[in-house]
Amino acid sequence: MDNQLVNILLVDDREENLLALEAVLTSPNYHLKKALSGEEALKWVLREEFAVIIMDVQMPGMNGFETAKMIRQRDKTKDVPIIFVTALSQTDENVMQGYSVGAIDYIIKPFNPSILKSKVNGFVSLFLNQKKVEEQAKIIAIRTRELEDANRTLKSNEAMLEALVKERTNELTNTNKMLLESEEKYRRLVEESPEAIILTRENSDVPFFINETGVKLLKASSKEDVQNRSLFQFIHPDDHKKVRETLAKNRDGLHTYEHRLICLNGDIIHVEVKSIPFDYKGNSCLHILVRDITELKHSREFMQQTEKLTVVGELAAGIAHEIRNPLTSLKGFTQLLGDRIDSNQDYMDIMITEIERINTIVSELLLLAKPRRMDFHEINIAMVLKNIITLMEAQANLYGVTLKCEYCDDLPEFIIHGEENKLKQVFINILKNAIEAMEQGGDILISAQPIGNEIEITFIDSGCGIPPELLSKVGQPFFTTKEKGTGLGLMVCHSIIESHQGTMVIDSVRGKGTTVSIKLPLYQTQLKTIEYSS
Structure with missing residues (x-):
C-alpha cells in the first residue's frame, strides 16, 4: 500500500x-x-x-x-x-x-479487531488503486488527444502533397510542346519534395531517378547507390509477393499501399507508397511517392496498447474488489481457527501464507493499470530458486516432469536488490507454463550463473515450443497460446522484471522447446565480493 x-x-x-x-x-x-x-x-x-x-x-x-x-x-x-x-x-x-x-x-x-482491520485495509487499498486508475485514465486521454491531433495534421499534409503532385503531373502531361520547361519544373518539384520520389519505367523495377529525400530515406550515400539496383533489393522479402500482385493489378490510376523497406544500413522501416502512372518522353512510367510511416505505426500501436491497458486497469479493479472480499473472510476465520488449542498450527500458517499470496497476486493485476512502488530488500536469489523448485516439484511430478538444476547445494550466495514475493511470482509463472507445455513429460533445466555485473537465470523446457509468427506477440495483454489463458501472466512478469532493472527474453523452437532467460543486476555489495574473489 x-x-x-x-x-x-x-x-x-x-x-x-x-x-x-x-x-x-x-x-x-x-x-x-x-x-x-x-x-x-x-x-x-x-x-x-x-x-x-x-x-x-x-x-x-x-x-x-x-x-x-x-x-x-x-x-x-x-x-x-x-x-x-x-x-x-x-x-x-x-x-x-x-x-x-x-x-x-x-x-x-x-x-474481532483483526477482521475489522483487514476489511478496512482492503477497502483502503481499493480506494487508492481506483485513484491510480483514474490518474492513468487522464494521462491516456491526454496522450490520445495529442496523437489524434498529430494524425489529423499528417492526413492534412498528405492530402495537400497528393493534390500538389496530381496538379504538377497533369501539368506535365498536358504541356508536351514545352517539354523542356515542364521537365525542369517537375524536377524542381520532386527534388524539393519532403517525400521520397522514385521514377521507373512501366516494365522495369530499376529506378532511373530518385530525389535526395529518397537517398536519405534508404540511408544511401548517393543516387547511384539506388539507381543501379532493383527496387526489390530494398523491399522486405516477405513483402515481395504483395508488392508484385499490387503492381500487376493496378496499372492505371493512383494507388496506395504499405510495405517494409530494408535500408542500406540494415534498418527496416515501414512506408506508405503511392504509384501514379504518367508519360515521360513518350514512355509509360511510374511516379512513386514514398513516405516513412514507421513512427505513425508505432503511434497507432501505442494507442491500441493504451486502450488495452485501460480495459485491463478497469478489469483489475473489479477483480480485486470481488476477490478480496471473500479473501478477508477466509483470512479472518482461518486466524480464528488457528487460535484454537486443537488446531494444527503448521497447517494454519500455510493457509494464512497462501491466502496472503493470493492477495498479492490480485494486487499484481492492478500493476497493469499503474505499477506501485515496491519494497526492495537484499535477496539471496539462489535460496529463492531452491524454495520455488521445492514448491513446484509436486505439480511437476503430476505431469511427469522432472526439475533439474545445473547448480549444486554449495552455490555461492548471489545477492540482488528486489522484492522476493514478486520474483517468486515470476519464477512460478514461468515454471507453470513450462510444465503445462510438456504434455509428454520430460526435463526442465534450471541454471543460474553470474555474467559481468548481472546474474542470469535460465529455464529450459522440451515442450511443444511457440511458432515464430506468435513469439513476438507473447507478453501482450490478452494474447495467449493456451486454450483457457488470459495473456496477463507473462505481461505481469515482464513488468516485475523491468521494475527490478532486469530483462526477460523468450526464445522458442516449435517442437523442440522454449528457453526463458532472465538477467538481474547484482547488488553492489555482491559485486565487490566477486571482484575481491577474482
Whole structure:
C-alpha cells in the first residue's frame, strides 16, 4: 500500500465506542474522522473524501440506515464503502435493510479487531488503486488527444502533397510542346519534395531517378547507390509477393499501399507508397511517392496498447474488489481457527501464507493499470530458486516432469536488490507454463550463473515450443497460446522484471522447446565480493 494519507469516517453516538474503533484502526496512513451522530457524519462527507465509513446502526435522531441512505443519494459519495456495526442481533431483516441502503458489510459488536482491520485495509487499498486508475485514465486521454491531433495534421499534409503532385503531373502531361520547361519544373518539384520520389519505367523495377529525400530515406550515400539496383533489393522479402500482385493489378490510376523497406544500413522501416502512372518522353512510367510511416505505426500501436491497458486497469479493479472480499473472510476465520488449542498450527500458517499470496497476486493485476512502488530488500536469489523448485516439484511430478538444476547445494550466495514475493511470482509463472507445455513429460533445466555485473537465470523446457509468427506477440495483454489463458501472466512478469532493472527474453523452437532467460543486476555489495574473489 502506498504511503498516502486517506480519510476514514467513524460514526457512533458513544464516545467510548469511537475510541475503541480508533485504537483498532490507528495507522500512519489513516486520518480518522469521528462523528457522534448521523447529522455530524453528513457534514463530514460534504467536506472530505473518505475511503470507507464505519457506522453504528442505532443512534438517536438520524440512525445509521437513514444516514447511509442520504450518503448514497449524493453522486460524489454514492460509492463510498459503508460498514455497519451494531450491538443488536444480526437478523435477516436488519441485514437486508442495511444492504438495501448501500452497506458493504455488517459487523456485530463485540467485533474481532483483526477482521475489522483487514476489511478496512482492503477497502483502503481499493480506494487508492481506483485513484491510480483514474490518474492513468487522464494521462491516456491526454496522450490520445495529442496523437489524434498529430494524425489529423499528417492526413492534412498528405492530402495537400497528393493534390500538389496530381496538379504538377497533369501539368506535365498536358504541356508536351514545352517539354523542356515542364521537365525542369517537375524536377524542381520532386527534388524539393519532403517525400521520397522514385521514377521507373512501366516494365522495369530499376529506378532511373530518385530525389535526395529518397537517398536519405534508404540511408544511401548517393543516387547511384539506388539507381543501379532493383527496387526489390530494398523491399522486405516477405513483402515481395504483395508488392508484385499490387503492381500487376493496378496499372492505371493512383494507388496506395504499405510495405517494409530494408535500408542500406540494415534498418527496416515501414512506408506508405503511392504509384501514379504518367508519360515521360513518350514512355509509360511510374511516379512513386514514398513516405516513412514507421513512427505513425508505432503511434497507432501505442494507442491500441493504451486502450488495452485501460480495459485491463478497469478489469483489475473489479477483480480485486470481488476477490478480496471473500479473501478477508477466509483470512479472518482461518486466524480464528488457528487460535484454537486443537488446531494444527503448521497447517494454519500455510493457509494464512497462501491466502496472503493470493492477495498479492490480485494486487499484481492492478500493476497493469499503474505499477506501485515496491519494497526492495537484499535477496539471496539462489535460496529463492531452491524454495520455488521445492514448491513446484509436486505439480511437476503430476505431469511427469522432472526439475533439474545445473547448480549444486554449495552455490555461492548471489545477492540482488528486489522484492522476493514478486520474483517468486515470476519464477512460478514461468515454471507453470513450462510444465503445462510438456504434455509428454520430460526435463526442465534450471541454471543460474553470474555474467559481468548481472546474474542470469535460465529455464529450459522440451515442450511443444511457440511458432515464430506468435513469439513476438507473447507478453501482450490478452494474447495467449493456451486454450483457457488470459495473456496477463507473462505481461505481469515482464513488468516485475523491468521494475527490478532486469530483462526477460523468450526464445522458442516449435517442437523442440522454449528457453526463458532472465538477467538481474547484482547488488553492489555482491559485486565487490566477486571482484575481491577474482
